[in-house]
Structure formats: C-alpha cells, structure tokens
Amino acid sequence: MNNKTDFRIERDSMGDRQIANNVYYGIQTQRAIENFPISGIKPLPTYIDACLYIKKATAIVNGELDCIPTDISTAIIQATDEILAGKLRDQFVVDVYQAGAGTSHHMNINEVLANRALEVLGDQKGNYKLVNPNDHVNYGQSTNDVIPTAIRIGGLLALSRTLQPALEQAISALESKATEFQDIVKSGRTHLQDAVPVRLGDTFAAWAHILSEHQNRLYIASGDLMVLGLGGSAAGTGMNTHPEYRKRVVETLSQLLEFPLEPAPHLMAAMQSMGAFVNVSGAVRNLAQDLVKISHDLRLMDSGPKTGFKEIQLPPVQPGSSIMPGKYNPVMAEMTSMVCFQVMGYDQAIAFSAQAGQLELNVMMPLIAYNLIHSIEILGNTISALTTSCIQGITPNRERCLAYAEGSLSLVTALNIHIGYLNAAAVAKESLETGKSLRQIVLENGLMTEAELATVLDLEQMSAILPLK
Ligand SMILES: N[C@@H](CC(=O)O)C(=O)O
Numbered sequence: 001m002n003n004k005t006d007f008r009i010e011r012d013s014m015g016d017r018q019i020a021n022n023v024y025y026g027i028q029t030q031r032a033i034e035n036f037p038i039s040g041i042k043p044l045p046t047y048i049d050a051c052l053y054i055k056k057a058t059a060i061v062n063g064e065l066d067c068i069p070t071d072i073s074t075a076i077i078q079a080t081d082e083i084l085a086g087k088l089r090d091q092f093v094v095d096v097y098q099a100g101a102g103t104s105h106h107m108n109i110n111e112v113l114a115n116r117a118l119e120v121l122g123d124q125k126g127n128y129k130l131v132n133p134n135d136h137v138n139y140g141q142s143t144n145d146v147i148p149t150a151i152r153i154g155g156l157l158a159l160s161r162t163l164q165p166a167l168e169q170a171i172s173a174l175e176s177k178a179t180e181f182q183d184i185v186k187s188g189r190t191h192l193q194d195a196v197p198v199r200l201g202d203t204f205a206a207w208a209h210i211l212s213e214h215q216n217r218l219y220i221a222s223g224d225l226m227v228l229g230l231g232g233s234a235a236g237t238g239m240n241t242h243p244e245y246r247k248r249v250v251e252t253l254s255q256l257l258e259f260p261l262e263p264a265p266h267l268m269a270a271m272q273s274m275g276a277f278v279n280v281s282g283a284v285r286n287l288a289q290d291l292v293k294i295s296h297d298l299r300l301m302d303s304g305p306k307t308g309f310k311e312i313q314l315p316p317v318q319p320g321s322s323i324m325p326g327k328y329n330p331v332m333a334e335m336t337s338m339v340c341f342q343v344m345g346y347d348q349a350i351a352f353s354a355q356a357g358q359l360e361l362n363v364m365m366p367l368i369a370y371n372l373i374h375s376i377e378i379l380g381n382t383i384s385a386l387t388t389s390c391i392q393g394i395t396p397n398r399e400r401c402l403a404y405a406e407g408s409l410s411l412v413t414a415l416n417i418h419i420g421y422l423n424a425a426a427v428a429k430e431s432l433e434t435g436k437s438l439r440q441i442v443l444e445n446g447l448m449t450e451a452e453l454a455t456v457l458d459l460e461q462m463s464a465i466l467p468l469k
Pocket residue numbers: 100101103141142143144234361
C-alpha cells in the first residue's frame with residue numbers, strides 16, 4: 001500500500017501492478033480491462049444484481065458455518081447491500097466479451113466487494129490479508145458454479161422486472177381495444193388478397209391471445225432457471241465447500257429473492273448444460289417472432305394515409321420525415337421489429353454457445369449471460385413502449401374498414417353453400433370484370449332471391465366468430 005500516492009500496489013500470481021487508489025476493483029480486473037478492449041459494453045445492471053445476491057447469500061452461509069470469520073462475512077454482506085442499493089455501480093467494468101466462463105467479471109465482483117468490506121472494517125483498499133477477494137468473498141465458490149447461477153438469477157430478475165409486467169400490460173391493452181372495436185367489420189386478407197370479413201376487435205383479441213400463450217411458455221421455461229448448481233464449485237463436485245453449504249446457500253438465496261429456488265439434483269449437469277438458457281431464450285425468440293408479425297400487421301393496417309389501407313390510425317408520436325412535411329411514420333412498430341430481429345440473433349448465438357461446452361465446463365457463458373438477459377430486457381422494454389406509445393392510442397377508421405369489407409370479392413364465399421363454388425366463382429369473376437355488385441349479378445342470373453341474399457350477405461353475421469359448441 002502507498003497512501004501518499006494516487007495508487008496502491010496489488011499483487012497476484014503474475015506479479016505486482018499499480019492500481020488507482022480511488023477504484024474498488026483490483027489487479028485481476030485491471031488486467032481484464034487491458035486484455036479485453038472489445039466492445040465497451042459493461043455488464044448489465046441486472047447481471048451485477050444477480051452476482052451480488054449470490055455473494056450475499058454465500059457470505060451469510062459461509063459466516064454461519066464458520067468458514068469465514070463473522071466480522072468479515074458481515075462486512076461483505078454490508079458491501080453487497082450498499083451496491084445493491086446503487087453505490088459503486090461504476091466499478092463493474094469488464095467488457096462483456098471477456099475471459100471464458102466469466103472469470104474476469106466474477107473477479108471484478110469479488111475484488112470490489114473485498115475492497116468495500118475492508119473499508120467497512122475501517123481498513124484500506126488493497127489490504128487483502130484482512131479481506132481477500134478469493135479466500136473470503138469467493139470462499140467455496142468458483143466462476144464455474146457462480147456464473148451459471150448468476151445467469152439463472154439474472155434471467156429470473158429480468159423476466160419478473162421487465163418482460164412479464166410488459167406482457168401483462170400489452171395483453172390488457174389489446175383486450176380493451178378488442179372490446180372497443182368489436183362492432184367494426186373489416187375485410188380479412190389471406191395471401192394479401194381479399195378474404196372473408198372479420199371484426200377489427202377480433203384481430204386485437206387474437207393478438208392478446210397470442211401474447212398470453214407466449215406468457216405461459218415463458219413461465220414454463222423459466223422454471224428451469226429456478227434449479228441452481230451453486231455449491232458445485234470448480235467441477236461440479238463441491239470441492240472446498242462445507243457439507244451443509246449447498247443446501248443452505250440455495251435456501252438463503254431463495255429467501256433473499258423470493259423465488260422458489262432449489263438445489264440442482266446433479267451439480268455437474270447443472271454446470272455443463274446450458275439447456276435451461278436455450279429453453280428460455282427459445283421462448284423469448286418465439287415471442288419475438290410473433291411480435292414481428294403483429295408489428296408488421298400494425299404497419300400494414302395503418303399504411304396510407306391516402307395510398308394504403310388506413311384501417312387504423314396509430315398515434316403519431318413524432319414527425320416521420322426529415323424532408324417530407326406532414327408525414328407520420330409507424331415508428332413504434334418499426335422499432336419493435338428491429339428489436340425482435342436482434343433478439344433472434346442473440347438466440348442464435350446462445351444456441352452456438354450452448355453446444356460449445358467441453359468436458360466439465362462451457363466457457364461461453366459470458367456471451368450467454370449478456371444475450372439472454374439483454375434479450376429479455378430489450379424485448380420487455382419494447383413491449384412496454386409499444387403498448388403505451390402505440391397500442392393504447394390506436395383509433396379505428398370505421399368507414400374505411402366497412403368500405404373494404406363491403407367491396408371484398410370474397411363475400412361471394414357466403415354464396416358457396418347456396419349456389420355452389422363454381423357459380424359463385426363465376427359471379428366473382430363477372431363482378432371484377434364489369435364492376436357490377438355481387439348482389440346485382442346474382443339477381444340478374446336468377447341464382448337467388450333478394451330476400452335470400454339479404455340474409456346470406458349479412459356482414460355482421462359473416463364476420464362473427466362461430467361459438468365453440
Ligand atoms: N473458470 C475457472 C474457474 C474459476 O474462475 O473459478 C476455470 O475453470 O479455470
């Protein structure tokens with residue numbers, strides 16, 4: 001230590017380094033900063049939270065089991081609480097693309113906690129004889145069991161803080177639009193060609209249902225994240241841990257987070273397989289794919305105002321063009337599609353990473369951690385923004401919807417069961433060629449009476465969803 005200068009000297013197995021006195025990270029983090037000047041992307045706050053909750057639980061349990069002195073465990077716990085409350089967040093500095101398995105990020109966490117714990121005990125940063133990042137903060141742990149656990153906890157936090165509430169909000173906004181638009185008939189379109197009529201309200205109800213199905217899929221997939229391999233240490237054997245540690249640490253973490261966490265039945269399996277993350281990422285990707293469809297539908301239905309469908313009006317949230325005055329673009333839906341494509345890309349990289357494990361470990365975990373948590377968060381934020389800045393403010397264009405429904409050639413489908421498919425096709429063809437209405441042609445050819453047509457060509461009835469009997 002050198003108190004008279006701006007730096008302290010820290011030592012690791014590779015030698016001594018000067019570390020700026022004002023930083024809380026230490027020599028291993030310093031080396032990682034220099035080794036990985038890759039993206040400039042720092043660890044996600046949710047991922048840091050996940051690591052801190054794990055370190056808090058391990059400090060509690062290792063203190064209770066007398067594996068580390070009580071005053072040191074108390075100081076580490078205080079340090080984790082302070083950082084969880086928002087202090088020192090700028091001290092987590094290792095690039096997302098870093099040492100395999102995440103050892104650099106993990107040591108960054110261990111070092112910051114050790115140095116803050118030293119201060120809590122009235123000592124100075126860097127005096128690792130008293131509180132050591134490896135021997136105390138990391139007692140009985142390894143990157144190899146901490147990081148897969150941190151990805152699980154980070155995933156759960158991201159889901160419960162961001163994506164699940166956003167989905168709730170979107171589903172209820174879509175459901176209320178479904179009720180509001182229930183009496184509006186519009187033309188259905190299949191293959192982007194005129195199809196039988198539908199209700200605008202049902203279009204929104206279908207989207208709400210699609211999202212609620214994804215909500216269920218996510219809920220089921222997230223169950224995998226509750227099973228923790230913490231306690232496996234370096235190779236899934238639990239080496240260097242107290243016999244009671246594994247059970248107690250998961251119980252403690254479960255209490256801290258209020259998630260029903262459980263110890264993995266097989267620690268080596270929990271460390272080697274990235275299956276839980278592939279599963280959750282797959283559910284997130286699946287949601288993103290349907291969200292692309294919905295956002296593209298919103299753009300199509302809003303297209304115009306003069307030369308497109310304009311069946312609905314998305315709320316204008318900003319001027320659309322830098323050159324064309326008076327233009328308002330469907331920017332929220334456009335943004336949504338882009339985020340969804342990014343999520344699909346992240347999922348692909350998770351899939352590549354997940355199959356790249358070797359023997360006891362999969363070292364691609366830093367990429368999985370970032371991609372999974374970031375995917376969940378950006379998709380949650382997107383759904384939330386789409387809901388408040390777009391879905392909630394959508395207004396219908398009743399006249400346009402009705403005009404398309406009335407003009408659709410596919411209304412002729414309702415005649416099939418009365419005059420046969422071939423006759424109906426001839427009526428449709430003649431209508432398209434001559435511009436005469438379907439009704440007029442049917443009457444002229446004596447295919448049906450006016451009274452019959454009135455009941456059969458009833459838009460309300462045609463567009464109603466048949467009840468399930
Ligand atoms: N990932 C390291 C272990 C650790 O950082 O704890 C290794 O297996 O070499």
